[in-house]
Structure formats: structure tokens, C-alpha cells
Amino acid sequence: MANGFTRFFKAIWYTLTGRAHESADRMMENPEAVRGAYEDIIKDKKGNIQRYKAAIGQLIALVEQKKSTVQSLTDEVDRLEELKSGAIAKAQQTAAALQGEGLAQEEIKQHAEYTRCVTAYQDFNSNLTEKTGRITELENEIEGAQADIESHKLQITSLHRDLDKIKSEQSEAVADLITAREQEEIADMLSGISMDGTSAELTRMREIREKAKARSTVAQELAGTDSKSEEEEFLTAARSSATNDEFDALIFGAQQTDTQTKAEPDKAKSDSDSELPI
Incomplete structure (x- = not known):
């Protein structure tokens, strides 16, 4: 029983929706309605393209930020290389001075000044390794982002072509509907079923x-x-x-x-x- 009622109401719903679709289709045969529908589609397409461009712009800005970071890290790496060289030079000078004082090699290694140079060198080298790795990582990200940007640019160009096609299709669709309606009216007149009533009046x-x-x-x-x-x-x-x-x-x-x-x-x-x- 319940299934019967369900099928009954579904049938009513399908009938109503079917009639609504038929009415909508008949209304869409109006050239002005078609023109308005195409205008809405074109407006949506333009909005999507603008949002797409904004996203690409953000991606380009991010790439520029990463490039700036890479440049800063590169400058820092150069400075660390100089500091490493300075630490080595200072350690050599300290070792030579201590050797001149007659200290043995093991005693020199335990000397505070020499130890300070070694510690500084190790810190500089550790930072250098970290920053070099970060530079490599950023450069890979930049390369991938640039490839994505080029792909997105091609996609934007394709979207613009599609938009131009839709604009042309709009004009063609409106012209086709107007022509079809005029041809239908002419056919009705020739077949004697025109609504103007001139033949009947004559x-x-x-x-x-x-x-x-x-x-x-x-x-x-x-x-x-x-x-x-x-x-x-x-x-x-x-x-x-x-x-x-x-x-x-x-x-x-x-x-x-x-x-x-x-x-x-x-x-x-x-x-x-x-x-x-x-």
C-alpha cells in the first residue's frame, strides 16, 4: 500500500517537473531569453577567468617571495663561507702562536682560544649546510611553481578562446532562433494557418x-x-x-x-x- 502511494506521488512529481521542463524549453526558444541565458554564462565565465588570474597572480607573488628568500640565503651562505675561512685562519694563527710558546699539539687543541675557533667553525659550517639545503629546496619549489604558472597561462588563453567562441555562439544561436521563427511564421501563412486572418477576411x-x-x-x-x-x-x-x-x-x-x-x-x-x- 505504501509503495503504491509512493509511486503515485512520484508519478505526479515527474509529471509536474516534466511539464515545467517543457514550459522552460518553450520559453528558451525566445531569442531574447536565449540571449539573456548566454549573457549569464558569459558573465560566469568572465568571473571564473578573473578568479583564475587572481590565483595565478598570488602564485607568481609567492614565487617572487621565494626568489627573494633564495637571494637572502645565498648572501648568508657567502657570509658563512667567509666566516668559516676566518675561523680556520684564526685557528691557524692561534696554533702557530701556541706552538711558538712551546705547547704540544694536544695542549693546543685544549687551549680556549683554539677551541673557540673550532666551535665557531663548526657552527658556521652547520648553518651553511642548513641554508644550502634550504636554497636547494626553494629552487626546486620555484622551478615547479614556474612550470605550473606557464601551464596556468596556457589554460587562461584556452579559457579566453572558449569565451570568444561562446560569444560567437550567442550571436549564431539568437540569429538561428529568429530565422527559425520567421520561417515558421512564413510556413504557417503559406499553409493557411496564419493568425493574421487576411485570407479569411478577403x-x-x-x-x-x-x-x-x-x-x-x-x-x-x-x-x-x-x-x-x-x-x-x-x-x-x-x-x-x-x-x-x-x-x-x-x-x-x-x-x-x-x-x-x-x-x-x-x-x-x-x-x-x-x-x-x-
Whole structure:
């Protein structure tokens, strides 16, 4: 029973989240939404690059500090080398003086002045060994850090290239979405499912026009205007015919009279010739 309720609520949750994702995807098809999303990504990338640069700067500063320490230790080593040489020289002088006084070698080694020189030499040598080891350690660290810095610089260059690509991709993505939306609108218009309604309005106006013409025809038939139109047509034809006859008479009237005059004697002669004698 509990498992059934769990599956039921999970199904509801998955349905709601799925619808939310679908709505978000549809919203992200808006060019301005895509532009804003890319702007956020670019902003984050720039922030990461700046933090990366700051970390590299700290690493470079640390390397410089280590170099300064190495230089100080090197100067200290040089001073200790001189002190060692001084301790040896002082011990030699002390031994020579004591030998001049007739002291044996074992007595000289036990002499306080000679012992002081030996102790100083040993201290100088111990410090020298320690500082030389520290210099070697620091130089190895500096070498490794410099290699890391060069690698990080290359990584920064790669991040800048990626950022430039994202900027170009932003423009291309926005342009693609705008083009796709315009093409979809054009396709909708061509397929007759556009929302502008111009085709439907034009069809409606044509239907209204045809209906008006049909009503006018019916009204004319009922009012007898058709017979009047026929009479007017006949009168117009008669006037046109009379006008044409009058015009022909003005142009060809004299020629027609001469033709008729010549035709009458010929006809009379023909009639006389055709008569048989009785």
C-alpha cells in the first residue's frame, strides 16, 4: 500500500517537473531569453577567468617571495663561507702562536682560544649546510611553481578562446532562433494557418460582394427593370442605325443618286428590248 502511494506521488512529481521542463524549453526558444541565458554564462565565465588570474597572480607573488628568500640565503651562505675561512685562519694563527710558546699539539687543541675557533667553525659550517639545503629546496619549489604558472597561462588563453567562441555562439544561436521563427511564421501563412486572418477576411469580402450582386439582380427582375433595360437597348440600337444611315447619306448620297439615274434608263431599255412585236 505504501509503495503504491509512493509511486503515485512520484508519478505526479515527474509529471509536474516534466511539464515545467517543457514550459522552460518553450520559453528558451525566445531569442531574447536565449540571449539573456548566454549573457549569464558569459558573465560566469568572465568571473571564473578573473578568479583564475587572481590565483595565478598570488602564485607568481609567492614565487617572487621565494626568489627573494633564495637571494637572502645565498648572501648568508657567502657570509658563512667567509666566516668559516676566518675561523680556520684564526685557528691557524692561534696554533702557530701556541706552538711558538712551546705547547704540544694536544695542549693546543685544549687551549680556549683554539677551541673557540673550532666551535665557531663548526657552527658556521652547520648553518651553511642548513641554508644550502634550504636554497636547494626553494629552487626546486620555484622551478615547479614556474612550470605550473606557464601551464596556468596556457589554460587562461584556452579559457579566453572558449569565451570568444561562446560569444560567437550567442550571436549564431539568437540569429538561428529568429530565422527559425520567421520561417515558421512564413510556413504557417503559406499553409493557411496564419493568425493574421487576411485570407479569411478577403474571402468574406468576396462572398459579401457576390451576395450583394445577387440581391441586386433579384430586385431588378422583381421591379421590371429588365424589360426597361431591353427597351433602352433597342432604342439605342435604333438611334445608332438612324445615325449611321444619315451619315452614309451625307457621304454617299450623290453617288447613290447618279447610280440610280443611270440604272433607270438601262432598265427602261432592257424592258423595251424584251418586249416582242405583236
